[in-house]
Amino acid sequence: xxxxxxxxxxxxxxxxxxxxxxxxxxxxxxxxxxxxxxxxxxxxxxxxxxxxxxxxxxxxxxxxxxxxxxxxxxxxxxxxxxxxxxxxxxxxxxxxxxxxxxxxxxxxxxxxxxxxxxxxxxxxxxxxxx
Ligand code: FE
Numbered sequence: 001x002x003x004x005x006x007x008x009x010x011x012x013x014x015x016x017x018x019x020x021x022x023x024x025x026x027x028x029x030x031x032x033x034x035x036x037x038x039x040x041x042x043x044x045x046x047x048x049x050x051x052x053x054x055x056x057x058x059x060x061x062x063x064x065x066x067x068x069x070x071x072x073x074x075x076x077x078x079x080x081x082x083x084x085x086x087x088x089x090x091x092x093x094x095x096x097x098x099x100x101x102x103x104x105x106x107x108x109x110x111x112x113x114x115x116x117x118x119x120x121x122x123x124x125x126x127x128x129x130x
Contacts (some may be wrong), residue, residue, distance in 0.1 A: 008123045017044045018122040020112035030130045033103040038112045040096040050087035053080040054096035055115045063108035073100050
């Protein structure tokens with residue numbers, strides 16, 4: 001049986017960045033709220049056009065020794081120049097940067113997913129240690 005996880009990519013192309021970059025996790029303390037940002041295309045921008053764009057970013061938490069993963073949230077990027085005048089003629093483009101404010105009571109892993117409308121699913125993770 002094919003599993004969705006088999007189709008996630010973690011190694012990027014040379015000229016285009018898809019892997020989500022998770023930032024803001026250093027110095028995190030148990031039970032204290034903090035803000036994480038997840039960006040696609042931080043070093044090398046990913047295209048943001050009607051034909052080719054990042055559609056969404058999701059963030060999950062897997063506690064150390066836990067059995068189940070927790071979804072923290074999602075950001076959906078809906079505007080990529082679509083317009084009644086045609087593709088890339090619209091007035092608005094949403095950029096692929098998501099922020100989440102959260103609090104953790106256990107160490108574990110933050111795992112981010114991103115979805116490019118033509119290059120599929122990408123993921124990365126960061127260890128959270130108190
Ligand atoms: Fe792409």
